[in-house]
Amino acid sequence: MVQYITARLDASFAALSDATRRGVLERLGRSEASITELADTFHMTLTGMKKHVSVLEQAGLVATQKVGRVRTCRLGLRRLEEEAAWIEGHRRLWDARFEALDTVVEELKRKEKTDE
Amino acid sequence: MNNRTTVERTSDRELVVTRTLDAPARVVFEAWTKPELFLRWWAPKSFGITFLSCEMDVRTGGSYRFVFGHPASEQPMAFFGRYIEVTPPSRLVWTNEEDEEGAVSTATFEEKDGKTRVVVHDLYPSKEALDGAIASGSTGAWPEQFEALDDLLTTLGGEPVRL
Numbered sequence: 001m002v003q004y005i006t007a008r009l010d011a012s013f014a015a016l017s018d019a020t021r022r023g024v025l026e027r028l029g030r031s032e033a034s035i036t037e038l039a040d041t042f043h044m045t046l047t048g049m050k051k052h053v054s055v056l057e058q059a060g061l062v063a064t065q066k067v068g069r070v071r072t073c074r075l076g077l078r079r080l081e082e083e084a085a086w087i088e089g090h091r092r093l094w095d096a097r098f099e100a101l102d103t104v105v106e107e108l109k110r111k112e113k114t115d116e
Numbered sequence: 117m118n119n120r121t122t123v124e125r126t127s128d129r130e131l132v133v134t135r136t137l138d139a140p141a142r143v144v145f146e147a148w149t150k151p152e153l154f155l156r157w158w159a160p161k162s163f164g165i166t167f168l169s170c171e172m173d174v175r176t177g178g179s180y181r182f183v184f185g186h187p188a189s190e191q192p193m194a195f196f197g198r199y200i201e202v203t204p205p206s207r208l209v210w211t212n213e214e215d216e217e218g219a220v221s222t223a224t225f226e227e228k229d230g231k232t233r234v235v236v237h238d239l240y241p242s243k244e245a246l247d248g249a250i251a252s253g254s255t256g257a258w259p260e261q262f263e264a265l266d267d268l269l270t271t272l273g274g275e276p277v278r279l
Contacts, residue, residue, distance in 0.1 A: 082250065082251070083125070083250050086250045087123050087124075087125060087131075087250075088123075090123050090131070090133075091121055091122070091123040091133075093160070093163065094121050094123060094133045094135070094236070095121040095135075096160035096162050096163060097157055097158060097160055098121055098135045098137065098157075098234075099160070100156060100157035100160050100161070101137065101144070101147055101157040102137060102138070103156075103157070104147045104153055104156050104157050105137055105138075105139035105143050105144055105147050106138075106139070108139070108143045108146060108147060108153075109139055109143060112143075
């Protein structure tokens with residue numbers, strides 16, 4: 001788990017090490033934008049901007065969605081929070097299951113004792 | 117005794133649930149594999165979910181199908197798949213086929229001093245599949261009173277039953 005978080009932090013820091021990518025995050029902080037718009041803003045080719053966005057996306061800092069032929073980018077900073085909330089929901093579900101399972105196995109254990 | 121339930125995403129594709137129960141492995145395995153016992157705990161009452169039906173053919177290659185209902189929901193939800201490995205009392209592996217990108221779940225029961233450590237390991241086919249499962253559980257489109265149902269069903273990743 002710790003390794004996994006470290007790997008993700010590494011990806012985030014690597015993504016943030018580039019001035020253009022920091023600029024893209026700043027730009028997306030104001031509003032979402034298509035890859036074409038971002039390429040124009042930063043005077044880059046479409047292919048070059050796609051690469052930057054891909055690095056940011058891998059790090060979970062940007063989320064993209066393709067509608068028709070346009071890929072729209074927005075900040076993805078909430079993803080880790082959403083993941084933490086989902087994992088907590090999953091934990092509560094399993095905790096409730098195990099509480100109920102405790103009751104069932106207690107009964108089985110008592111029954112085994114009586115049968116002995 | 118540490119009976120805390122833990123959940124960790126251990127990699128891009130894996131989710132691991134652990135808990136220690138105060139019973140021998142064979143007792144835990146029995147409660148996990150006999151339908152009349154299983155339906156008493158798998159859908160917790162505190163989540164407001166009830167089993168509408170529970171079919172389990174617990175043997176290697178056998179299939180299962182659970183249908184759940186909730187008073188606040190018109191549509192029941194179905195969960196189904198196959199048992200890939202059944203090794204009493206230590207290991208149970210099953211598929212989750214209600215979703216094309218469903219995980220393969222492995223439950224192991226490790227007994228020590230009369231207690232059993234349960235580990236449920238979900239392996240998704242890809243990072244995108246697990247990310248997708250998480251994202252679909254974060255949409256928050258349900259009214260507040262449906263939250264418990266939302267929690268459970270999105271966590272389980274079931275699909276609505278087409279009636």
